Amino acid sequence: AQSVAQPEDQVKVAEGNPLTVKCTYSVSGNPYLFWYVQYPNRGLQFLLKYITGDNLVKGSYGFEAEFNKSQTSFHLKKPSALVSDSALYFCAVRDDDYKLSFGAGTTVTVRA
């Protein structure tokens, strides 16, 4: 079965500092990986995806993610965090039926 894990419940950074949100995956076959963000009482917004190709994927709002096959990781990064990036972030993996399985989520707090 496909699955992802987000080892950190919370990440706190100061505004302007780099932000990293960790995700590891377990799949049989090729991984199709996604990052979504959720603001309070809202649905999920797509940030970026890795299907194939370059290991560094660029997405919305200045986010990027690095796919590392040897470490089975897909960490989300932003070089300079903003207070408005404070939200709940989910990593997800897609199966052959195009369903997504989500991690438990990481709450990001960016302090001014």
Place this chain on the structure above:
Amino acid sequence: DTGVSQNPRHKITKRGQNVTFRCDPISEHNRLYWYRQTLGQGPEFLTYFQNEAQLEKSRLLSDRFSAERPKGSFSTLEIQRTEQGDSAMYLCASSTTGELFFGEGSRLTVL
């Protein structure tokens, strides 16, 4: 707005009552998904449709839950005889073969 639309956004009901949620997907999307999200957890897959065909149902979807997509357009999720454990956010998403686009969700509170 051409995104995924869900109604109602909030529903408060008493235990034992039936509730129905509606999802209108992005018009050209043939796949439609229902997820459930409880506080502090990631979304959990419930069921999905390709056009009007319901292709998979999760074990989470008990007999009290039923979903339909009668003409391959909008979908409804009905919960019969609601229980307090049904309190959650019910998320709908649609896609073609790429990323899923989510609606704002329907929050259910069962008293």
